[in-house]
Amino acid sequence: MLVQNKGNYILHAAGVMLIPGANKISEAEWKDFSSHPIMKKVVDDGDVVAEKSFGELTAPKAVELVKDTFDPSLLEAWKKEDSRKTVQEAIDAQLAVINGENEDE
Known part of the structure; x- marks a missing residue:
């Protein structure tokens, strides 16, 4: 799945690293990352967004x-x-x- 880090910094949580811009990670990695207590707020604020597949x-x-x-x-x-x-x-x-x-x- 595609995950867009809209910030200017690398984010790292639950063993997942997201560079600024688009990142391709597994759904399991997204689940771990997005449920991390610190990153949950980042996701909720829209600074990190899970996208559909690129072609969609x-x-x-x-x-x-x-x-x-x-x-x-x-x-x-x-x-x-x-x-x-x-x-x-x-x-x-x-x-x-x-x-x-x-x-x-």
């Missing part, structure tokens, strides 16, 4: 998630499974950012 997201929501993802292997996996043009373009753009391409500065 609307294109705008998928693009938003892509822009918040910094795991190249996860982006590449999504690129293979999703054929929507706007999503493909967002993935290419995010991979370019991660790889340090298109730096105009």
Whole structure:
């Protein structure tokens, strides 16, 4: 399952580590993480959100998630499974950012 850490910090609880952005974890890991006493508040506040599978997201929501993802292997996996043009373009753009391409500065 996909879990989005909307914060700017790595979160670690119940043996689960979530980097900022999208993370792929098992349902059992999500259950452990989201029921942890400290992380329960973070989840309740909406700072960590469990998402549907990537292919079930609307294109705008998928693009938003892509822009918040910094795991190249996860982006590449999504690129293979999703054929929507706007999503493909967002993935290419995010991979370019991660790889340090298109730096105009």
